[in-house]
Amino acid sequence: MEFDASTPRYLQIAGMLSQAIRQGTLAHGEKLPSVRMLARQYGVAQTTVVQAYHWLEDARQITARPRSGFFVAPRAVQLPEPKIARPMRRPRAVSLDWLGQRVLGREQPEGMVSFSSGTPGIDLLNPDRVRRALTRAVQKHRHLLCTYPSSDGHEEARRALARYAVGLGCSLDPERILMTGGCMDSVALCLRAVTEPGDVVALESPTHFSFLEVLQALQLKALEIPCHPRHGISLDALQLALDTQPVKALLLVPTLSNPLGSCMPQAERRRLVQLAVQHDLPVIEDAIYADLAEGDAMRRSVKSYDSTGQVMLCHSFSKTLAPGLRLGWLEAGRWTDRLRHIKEMQAGGQSAVLELALADLISQAGHHAAMRQLRAAIAARVEQARQVIAQSFPTGTRVSDPPGGLLLWLELPAPLDAAALHQACLAQQILIAPGALFGAAGRFKQGIRVGLGGDWTPQHLQALRQVGTMACSMLG
Numbered sequence: 068m069e070f071d072a073s074t075p076r077y078l079q080i081a082g083m084l085s086q087a088i089r090q091g092t093l094a095h096g097e098k099l100p101s102v103r104m105l106a107r108q109y110g111v112a113q114t115t116v117v118q119a120y121h122w123l124e125d126a127r128q129i130t131a132r133p134r135s136g137f138f139v140a141p142r143a144v145q146l147p148e149p150k151i152a153r154p155m156r157r158p159r160a161v162s163l164d165w166l167g168q169r170v171l172g173r174e175q176p177e178g179m180v181s182f183s184s185g186t187p188g189i190d191l192l193n194p195d196r197v198r199r200a201l202t203r204a205v206q207k208h209r210h211l212l213c214t215y216p217s218s219d220g221h222e223e224a225r226r227a228l229a230r231y232a233v234g235l236g237c238s239l240d241p242e243r244i245l246m247t248g249g250c251m252d253s254v255a256l257c258l259r260a261v262t263e264p265g266d267v268v269a270l271e272s273p274t275h276f277s278f279l280e281v282l283q284a285l286q287l288k289a290l291e292i293p294c295h296p297r298h299g300i301s302l303d304a305l306q307l308a309l310d311t312q313p314v315k316a317l318l319l320v321p322t323l324s325n326p327l328g329s330c331m332p333q334a335e336r337r338r339l340v341q342l343a344v345q346h347d348l349p350v351i352e353d354a355i356y357a358d359l360a361e362g363d364a365m366r367r368s369v370k371s372y373d374s375t376g377q378v379m380l381c382h383s384f385s386k387t388l389a390p391g392l393r394l395g396w397l398e399a400g401r402w403t404d405r406l407r408h409i410k411e412m413q414a415g416g417q418s419a420v421l422e423l424a425l426a427d428l429i430s431q432a433g434h435h436a437a438m439r440q441l442r443a444a445i446a447a448r449v450e451q452a453r454q455v456i457a458q459s460f461p462t463g464t465r466v467s468d469p470p471g472g473l474l475l476w477l478e479l480p481a482p483l484d485a486a487a488l489h490q491a492c493l494a495q496q497i498l499i500a501p502g503a504l505f506g507a508a509g510r511f512k513q514g515i516r517v518g519l520g521g522d523w524t525p526q527h528l529q530a531l532r533q534v535g536t537m538a539c540s541m542l543g
Contacts, residue, residue, distance in 0.1 A: 071435075074435040074436060074439075075118075075436055076109075076111055076115050077111075077115045077116070077118035077119040077122065078119070078122065078435070078436055078439045080105070080109060080111070080115070080116065080119040081118075081119040081120075081122040081123050081439070081443075082361075082363075082439060084099070084119065084123060084128075084129075085123060085128055085361060085443075085446075086361055086362045088123075088128050088129075088139055089361055089362070089470055090362075093139050094139060095139050095140065095141050096138060096139060096141060097138065097139045098135075098136055098137070098138050099120070099129060099136065099137040099138065099139065101136060102116045102117055102120070105119075120137050122439075122443060123137075123443075124137075127140055127446070127447045127450055127451075128140055128446065146453070146456070146457055146464065146465065146466040146468075147463075147465045147466075148296045148297065148465060148466070148467060148468065149296045149327065149465045149466070149467055149476055149477075149478045149514075150296075150465065150478065151293050151294065151295055151296070151301070152272045152273065152291070152293045152294065152506075152510065152511070153293065153510075154291075154292070154293050154304050154307075154308075155272070155290055155291045155508060157290075157312070158267040158288035158289060158290040158312060159288060159289055159290075159507045159508055160286075160288050160289075160507075161279050161282045161283040161287070161288070161289050161507045162283065162507075163279060163280060163283055166501075166504065167276050167279075167280075167504045170183055170489075170498060170499075170500050170501075170504065171183050171276055171500060171504065176496075178496055179496050179497070179498050180496060180497050180498065180526060180527055180530040181497075181498040181518075181521060182497070182498060182499050182500070182517045182518050182519070182527075182530075182531070182534075183498050183499075183500050183518050184473075184518045184520035184521040185325065185386070185472065185473045185474045185518045185519070185520045186385065186386055186390055186473070186520040186521070187386065187387070187441065187445070187473065187520055188520055188521040188522055188523070190522070190523065191441060191444055191445065191520075192387075192388065192389065192441075193437065194389070196428070196437070197388060197389045197392070197424070197428065200424040200425075200427040200428045201420075201421075201424045203424070203427060204420045204421075204423045204424040204427060205420055207423075208419065208420055208423055209420075211419040211420050211423075212420060214419075215415075215416070216415070216416030216417060216418060216419040216422075217416050217419070218245075218407070218410055218411045218415050218416045219244075219245050219246065219407065219416070220244070220245060220246025220396070220416065220417065220419075220422055221246070221419040221422045221423055221426075222241070223422075223423060223426055224246060224419075224422035224423055224425060224426040225241040225242070225244040225246070225396075226241045226426075227425075227426035227429055227430050228241070228244050228396050228426075228429075229241040229244060230430070231429050232380075232398075234366065235354060235357060235366060235367060235368040235370070235371060235380075235382075236366075236367035236368055236370075236371030237368060237370050237371050237380070237398075239380075239398050243398055243399075243403050244396055244397070244398050245396065245397055245398075245399070245403075245406065245407060245410060246394065246395070246396050246416070246417050246422055247394070247395040247396060247397060247410070247417070248393055248394070248395065248417060249383050249385060249393050249394065249395040250353060250355045250381050250382060250383035250385065250395045251277050251281065251395075252395055253381035253382070253383070253395045253396065253397040254278070254281060254318065254351060254353060254381050255281050255284070255285070256397065256399075256406055256409060256410055256413075257316075257349075257351045257379045257381060257397065257399060257402070257406065258281060258282075258285055258287065258316065258318070258351065259285065259406075259409050259413075260379075260399065260402045260405045260406040260409055261315065261316050261349040261351075261379075261402060262285065262287055262315050262316055263315075264285065264286035264287065265286060265287070265288065266287055266288065266313075266315040266316070267287070267288045267289075267290050267312055267313055267314050267315055268282060268287050268288065268289060268290065268314070268315065268316050268317070268318055269290045269291075269292050269305060269308055269309075269312075269314045269316070269317045269318070270282075270289060270290070270291060270292065270317070270318045270319060271291070271292060271294045271299070271300050271319050271320065271324055271327075272291030272292055272293055272294055272506060272510075273291075273294070273326055273327065273476070273502065273505035273506050273510075273511055273514065274289075274291060274325075274505055274506060274507075275320065275324075275325040275326070275353075275505070276504050276505055278318055279506075279507055282507075289507040290308055290312055290314060291506060291507060291508065292304050292305050292308060294324065294327055294329055295329060296327050296328075296329055296467050296468075296476070297329055297330070297468075298329060298330070298331060298332055298335065299319075299321055299324055299327075299329040299330060299331040299335070300319055300321075300324075300331065300339075302335060302338055302339060302342060305317070305339075305342065306342060309342070309346045309348065314346075314348065315349070316348065316349045316350075316351060317343070317348055317349070317350045317351065318351045318353070319350070319351070319352065319353070320352075320353045320354075320355070320356065321336060321339075321352060321354075321368070321369050322354060322356055322357045322360050322365055322366060322368070323356035323357075323359055323360055323365075323469055323470075323471050323472040323474075325356070325474060326467075326474050326476045326500075326505050326516040327467055327469070327476050328467050328468075328469020328470075328471075328472050328474055328475070328476065329467075329469070330360060330365045330469075330470060331369075333364060333367060336367070336368075336369045336371075336372055337372045339369055339372075340369060340372040340373050340377065340378065343377045343378065344375055344377055347377075348377070349377065349379060349402065350369065350373075350377060350378045350379065351378075351379045351381065352368060352369045352370055352378055352379065352380050352381065353381050353382075354368050354370075354380060354381065354382045355381070355382060355383050355385070355386055356386060356471070356472050357382070358384075358386070358387045358438050358441075359386060359387065359441070359442060359445065359471040359472045359473075360470060360471040360472075361442060361446070361470045361471045362470065365470060365471070368380060370398070370400075373400065375400075375401070376400030376401030376402075376403075377400060377401070378400055379397060379398070379399045379400050379402060379406075380397060380398045380400075381395065381396075381397045382395060382396055382397070383395035383396070384425065384428075384429070387438060387441060388425070388428055388429075392421055392424070392425060393417075393421075394417060394421055394422060394425055442471060445471065445472070445473055445519075446471075448473070448519050448523055449469075449472075449473070449475065449519060451528065452475060452517065452519055452528075452531060453466060453468070453475070455528055455531045455532055455535070456475070456477065456517075456531070456535065458532075458535075459531070459532045459534075459535025459536060459539075460477070460479075460534075460535035460538055460539070461479065461480055461483065461535070461538050461539045461542050462480070463480035464477055464478070464479055464480060464538075465477065465478040466478075473518060473519040473520045474516060474517070474518055474519070475516070475517040475519070476502075476514065476515075476516055476517075477514065477515040477516075477517060478502075478511075478513050478514055478515075479513045479514075479515065479538060479542075480513070480542065481513060483513060483538060483541055483542050484512055484513070485499075485501040485502050485503070485511070485512060485513055485514055485515050486501045486503060486512065487541065488501070488515070488534070488537065488538055488541060489501045489515075491537050491541065492534055492537065495530075495533060495537075497530045497533065497534060499515055499516075499517065499534060500515065500516040500517075500518065501514070501515060502514020502515055502516065504516075517531070
C-alpha cells in the first residue's frame with residue numbers, strides 16, 4: 068500500500084477500515100486482524116496499527132475484548148430507510164411562511180433543546196486553531212486592513228483553494244475562482260447568472276430549506292426531482308423533467324444531501340454531466356458537506372467530470388472549520404465572467420485577512436488529520452442518535468443512514484403528523500424540524516429532520532427519547 072505523506076499513516080489505515088465497516092465489507096461483530104498481522108500487511112510498526120484501532124474505538128466503530136482482540140462494534144437495530152418521494156407534476160412558485168425561520172433560524176429561545184442545526188458546534192470544531200490562523204494573518208498582513216479587498220478574493224487564498232479542490236477531483240484555475248460571503252451566497256450568485264424571475268429550477272426532493280429561501284427571493288419556480296435515500300437524485304426523473312418542462316438550471320448537493328444525506332455514485336455524477344451537456348443545462352453543485360463524507364470516493368465532485376464549463380461549483384468551510392468566518396467560494400465554469408460582473412455590482416469583496424487565514428488553515432499539514440477526527444466524532448454522535456431512535460420511536464419509523472454529516476431524516480408511520488409532533492415538542496422545550504419545511508409543495512407530512520449539530524449533551528439524548536415517546540403516544 069502507498070501512503071499519503073501529508074497524513075499520518077494510522078489515520079489512513081483507520082480511514083480504510085472505517086470505510087470497510089460502513090460498506091459492510093467488515094460485518095458487525097466480525098473480528099479484525101491482529102495488530103501484528105495488520106502491521107505486517109501494511110508494512111508499518113505495530114504501534115501505528117494500535118493508534119488506528121484506538122481511533123476507531125473513539126469513533127465507536129470497533130470494540131476491544133480482553134485477550135480476544137478487536138471486533139466491529141454492533142450497530143443499532145437496522146432501521147428501514149426512507150421511501151423515495153413522488154415526482155412533482157409541475158413547477159411551483161415558492162411561498163415560505165414564518166415556521167421555517169422559527170425552526171431553522173440561528174437564534175433559538177434560551178432553554179430550548181434544539182435538533183434544528185446540522186452545523187458542528189464548538190465541541191466538534193477547533194476555535195483555537197482558527198484563532199491562531201487569524202492572529203498570524205493579522206500580524207503578517209495587517210496593511211490589508213487599511214485597503215479595500217478585491218472582489219475576486221486575495222490571490223493567495225484562491226491558489227490555496229485550487230490546491231484544495233484537487234481533493235474534490237478538480238483541476239481549477241485560481242484566476243477563475245471567486246471568493247464569496249458563504250456557500251448560500253455562492254448559490255444565489257450562480258442562480259442570478261443563469262436565470263430570470265419566473266424561471267424553473269430543478270432541485271432534489273426533499274431539499275435544503277435555504278435553497279427554497281433563495282428561490283423565493285429570486286422569484287424562481289421549484290421543480291422537485293425524487294431522490295433515493297442513499298444514491299441521491301433520480302437521473303431518469305430528471306431526464307423526464309428536462310424533456311417536458313422548461314428547466315433553466317439544476318441545483319443539488321450530490322455529497323451528503325440536505326436533509327437525506329444521500330451520496331450520488333460516481334457513475335451517476337458522470338452521467339449527470341453528460342445529461343447537462345446534452346440539454347445545455349447549468350448545474351449548480353453545492354459541495355459544502357464534501358469533507359464530512361467518510362470515503363474519499365464520495366468526495367469527488369460532479370465538477371471533476373466537467374470539461375465544458377457546464378457545472379458551477381459552490382463550497383464553504385462553515386461545516387468543518389468556522390461558520391463565523393462567513394467565507395465561501397465558487398468556480399462558475401462558462402458563466403465566470405457574467406458572475407464576476409454580478410458580484411462586483413452586488414457585493415464587492417470580503418475581508419482579505421479572513422481569506423488569508425482560511426488559506427492558512429486548509430494548507431496546514433494537519434488539516435487532513437483534523438477532518439478525520441471531526442468525521443470520527445460526528446460518526447459516534449450519529450450512531451448514538453440512531454440507537455435512541457431505534458429504541459424509542461414507533462415501530463415502522465424509517466431513518467436515513469448517511470455516510471457522514473450531522474443530519475438524519477425520519478419518516479414516521481402514518482397517520483402520525485410531524486407538524487403536530489413539532490407542536491407537542493415545543494410545549495416540552497424541544498425543537499424538531501417538520502418535513503413540510505423541506506419542499507415547496509408542503510409534502511413530507513410524516514417527515515422530520517433531526518439535526519445533531521450544536522450542543523450534544525445527555526440532555527439531548529434524553530430529549531430525543533422524549534420525542535420518540537411522544538410520537539408513540541400520539542400514534543396510540
